[in-house]
Amino acid sequence: MSVRSRPVSVRSSQSAASSLALNAAQARADLAVAKARAEFNRRKAEANRARIEAEVEMDRLQIEQAVAAAQIRADTLETELQLLQSDNEGSALSELPVDEPDQRVVEWRNEEPVLNVVQEDTDTKSPVISQPSHPSHSESASHLLTAIGLGMNMPKPEISTFDGNHLEYWNFINMFEVNVASKAIDDRSKLTYLIQFCVGKARNSIANCVLLGGSEGYAEAKRILKEEFGQAHVIAKAHLSKVLNRPQVRPNDGKGLWDLARDMRRCQTVLSQMCYSADMNSSETLLRIQQLLPIHLQMKWAKKAYAMMEKLTTPDFKCMSSFVEEVAKLANNMYGQNIGGSYPKNTPKWKPNSKGITSLTTTTRRPEVSLTTETRLTCPACCRKPQVRKV
Template identity: 30%
Template sequence: MLHRQKDLTELMVRQQNLSLLPKRDVPVFNGDPLSFQPFILAFEHSIENNTSNCQDRLYFLEQFTEGQAKDIVRSCMHMDARRGYAEAKQLLKKHFGNEMKIANAYLEKAFNWTLIRPDDGEALLAYALYLRECLNAMQTLDHLDELNVASNLKLLVSKLPYKLHERWRNVVYEHSQRNNTRIRFTHLVEFLEHQSSVLLHPVFGDIKDPPPSKSPVLKAKPDTKTPRRGSSFVTSVMPAESQLQPHEQKVEHLKRNGHCFGCLKKGHLSKDCIKRMICETCKCKHPTLLHINSENADCCQQCTDHS
């Protein structure tokens, strides 16, 4: 009697301690294979273990699912409660808890991970933690052994900032020289966890490269005159800066690049030009670009001398 009374007392203490724990919430399962195992464990622990009524279990299973998963559970609700609950759990595992599907979901998420920006310690830590999750899942999912394949390791490393590529190459080289074995997925996970810890150092983790200096950009004044035939060609021939330079420098630029002084095109001299442009200022047969802004009456003669 004393022994039985002791057992009852211990049971009452355990029940009292359980009542003081926070309420255990069951997540709603939406069909994501990566969420199936946490969901089914939480459901069995919080609901299945607390009621032996299969009808209640089936109703709760329907309540905590959505999308295709809910449709599967509902398709079993016309059966006998015991059979329907067992069938619903089996179908959920078949469609969402299959080991190959779970492994493929892990691989797809890892291979499609967003590129990590340089010095983004938080993003690098998130990537390292997810790959640690994959490494842990490898203990029970044989299909995740594909992460040890060299081509897949290279794909995972491609998500890293460029400067980490060189550090990883050094790790691979030193490992091969020291152990004479190929690198494995677990080494990459350890490398990323170390690098993320370095970037998130509480004192020196936020040191960043200074921004590159920007040289001032000179902008040409807009031309408010109405363009004539060939004016768009003039803009492409002469750089924006040179349009603001003295007449002699314009002439030197055209000579150096072999342009005609009559139409500004290449391949012939102005004396052989048959498509001379008309100056908008003095109406002479030379481009407006080459007009001399002065009262000098020899403007056209100077253009002819240059040709």
């Protein structure tokens, strides 16, 4: 009995060992999952902390910007008040009498008073103070106050947000430079405004630059936006694709011509400012734009291009844009929209009569009268007694 029971015990021990190995592998897998989950939670907490710090930093920068603007306004008003007081004191001193025997003349040179002693006048003992040749401080102060008032009362220019569209990058950067970056503010405030005016993937690209500090973060944010959304060949491709990827304009389609002219003018302006006009002036581009025009306008452009080449002038994108804009204006005025139209239906017609004399006749339509079995007639003299007549 002991010999036969030995294989059974061996098999049971092997199954127990395999189950223990499986349990150990499961435990190791659970441990790895727990570690991965802990690492994910740690990174998530760090990301949330960085986001909260960035929001706190942006709030602090906005508060500093408001305080700096208020301080500048207060300093400006204080300076203007001092100028007005000094001007009032100068006018008061000019009216005071002087008991000295000699006569003094006050001359103004480079906005500073200089006293020159002149020959004594025997008839009068009071000094003669000459008036300054330049505008008074009161006038300059009033002009400055007027400018400040206009700046405070005029509506602020609105800057459209940038969402990463290549077509809008050049306009956004120029508007930001004019309305924000050119002002007397530090780089940290510029970075805050730049992040504020970006949305979507554009903001996600530069959101972490606020952690780098003032000048470094602002320069890095501009570099990221330019490399990701502002490369010249990418912008040129986007504008040319918007111009070329459209159906052919139908005859007498004024709206389609205006859309084409608008997109061509915008493409020409942006690419010229970027000094990247090689692609838009290529012959392939001009030929594809010509194919977008109706047949009669293709013929007109061919004649104009031939006349330019006869004068040793090469047609370019700017010339074609001007041509499309001109024909769009022609197609959208009163006479251009009337091309191919029909006259009104109720127009008078000239018909010859039997005597050979033409006469003007008009077609009139008689009112339809529905006939029924009974028609009620009323007496013209007495309307109270209607009579009925069967038809």
